[in-house]
Amino acid sequence: MGHRLSKIYTRTGDAGETGLADGRRVPKDHPRVEAMGEVDTLNSQLGLLLAGLAEQEGMWPGLSELIEVLAPCQHRLFDLGGELAMPVYQALNLAEVQRLEAAIDRWNEELGPLENFILPGGSQLVAQAHVCRSLARSAERRCQQLNAVEPLTGVGLAYINRLSDLLFVAARLIAKRMQINEVLWKAAPKPENY
Structure with a gap:
């Protein structure tokens, strides 16, 4: 294993800059740091989703497949963070994108066509x-x-584009396998003279 963190705070970022793995110092609102932060936030929330799936897996065995597909995504998001921190570093490959596409296709076949817009809810x-x-x-x-x-x-x-597609399909699949009704969007009533 490469670097180990022996000290959590360094005080080098107190002036609003941070160091990248390639040695550059950039402002903390630099587009590269913003991208790294968003990927990290996604990874944290994905961890929360996986923990919730693991808690329910015993009651709903159909959730095991979702865990098997989504758990490696945390590692790949960490790889993507590494690529963002070190511009010459390449960790992700096309096989990872294809793995997500295969899962999307498989899950979509089970779900059938989407006939209405759905809202984020139901459980x-x-x-x-x-x-x-x-x-x-x-x-x-x-x-x-x-x-x-x-x-x-x-x-x-x-990869990140396909992952967002996968997560949309995963949300629908969770609802289906847990027998939860999807929350369908209801348009606001149109004014009479519209």
């Missing part, structure tokens, strides 16, 4: 999957903002 687990999905979209936007300033190499942008 805490379904809502948490949607929190992760929305954070994946946010991380994707931050990575794209960085890409506009400092072009990214590798498949990181594709």
Whole structure:
């Protein structure tokens, strides 16, 4: 294993800058740091989703497959964070994107077509999957903002895009396998003269 943290605080960031793994010091609101932060937030929330799935797995065995597919995503998000911290480092590969696509296709086949817009709710687990999905979209936007300033190499942008799609489908699959009704969107009534 590489570096070990022997000291948690260094005081080097007290002036609003942080160090990247390539030795550069950048402001804490630099697009690279923003992207790293969004990926980290997503990873933390994904951990919460996985903990919730593990708690319910005994009662709902159909959740085991979701855990098997989603658990490696935490590791890959950490890899993506490494790529963002070290621009020349490449950890993700196309096989990871394809793994997510295969799960999306498999789960979508079980779910069938989406016939209405759905809201993030119905249960805490379904809502948490949607929190992760929305954070994946946010991380994707931050990575794209960085890409506009400092072009990214590798498949990181594709991975985070597919992960958000996977999390949307996962939210629906959790509802189906736990026999929870999805919360369907109801449009506001239109004014009479509309």
